[in-house]
Amino acid sequence: MKLKFLALAVMANSIILAPPVVGATFIKPVSVEASSTIKDVGLDKENLINGIGLDGELHDTDFTNMWLSESVTATLTFDLGDIYGLGGAYVWQYNPGNGSTGSGVKQFDILTSLDDILFTPVLSATLAQGDGIDGWFSPELKVFTKTARYVKFSILSNYNTSSSYSGLSEVRFKSGLPVPEPDVTSLLALAVLGLFTLRGKNHFFSQKSGVGAI
Structure with a gap:
């Protein structure tokens, strides 16, 4: 009986101590x-x-509210501040109102990482x-x-071959499915499995010893 109570306590403790679900509908990098x-x-x-020039989902065309690299190829690494289930990236192009849009990013690769060390390619865009x-x-x-x-952007080209810059205006990320840390459902399943395993062992020992279950 004591062992059964202990298994139930472990199951309840796992559920109570599980960290909250990490997720959002619109993720701003930190x-x-x-x-x-x-x-x-x-x-x-x-x-x-930083949201400068941004009003809701619209961005202004003031070039001083944007970003330019010192070379056509460049990398940007965004830290989201926590682990998320991502569903995509919202990207505002380099789009100054003076018509000088050739430095806008044309082709780039998107890579992701959990630890800022090992990055996995996920999309060529x-x-x-x-x-x-x-x-x-x-x-x-x-x-x-x-x-x-x-999330890393590896910028490969722009729209003006004579331009030595590449630029963007703003970047945000879309969340996909929330990521539980740890998975409460898995913890519950493991606890229940442990309880049934314990019950089976008690039944086995009761048959061997000829006495009631512990």
Whole structure:
């Protein structure tokens, strides 16, 4: 009886102590690292995540609210601050209202990681070139499904071969299925399995000893 009570206590404790589900519908990165950034004209990497120029899902066309690299190829690594089940990336193109949209990112690869060390390729994507019309513009959603904390953009090309820069305006992420840490359902199943295993052992020993179950 004491052993049965102990198994039930372990099962209940596993459920109570399980951390809350991590998930959100619209994920804002907590930080971003860039392999290169033009800093002298306000086109810093922080503009990719700080919401400057962003109003809901629309971004303005002020180029000082955007980001430019110092080379066509570049990498951006976003830290989401926790592990999420991701459903894609919202990407606002580099789209200044003066019409200079050739530095906008054309092709890029998306990679994800749990530890910021081992990255797994998940998608090769292409962004449409900005229209360069002064005003507001929407993001493109690049759909993928992956569990990750870190997301890397590996930028491969832009829309102007004579331009030595690549740029974006803002990046957010879409959540997919929430990620429980640990999986409460699995813990419950393991606890129940342990209880039935214990019951079977008690029945075996009671038959061997000729006495009632413990």
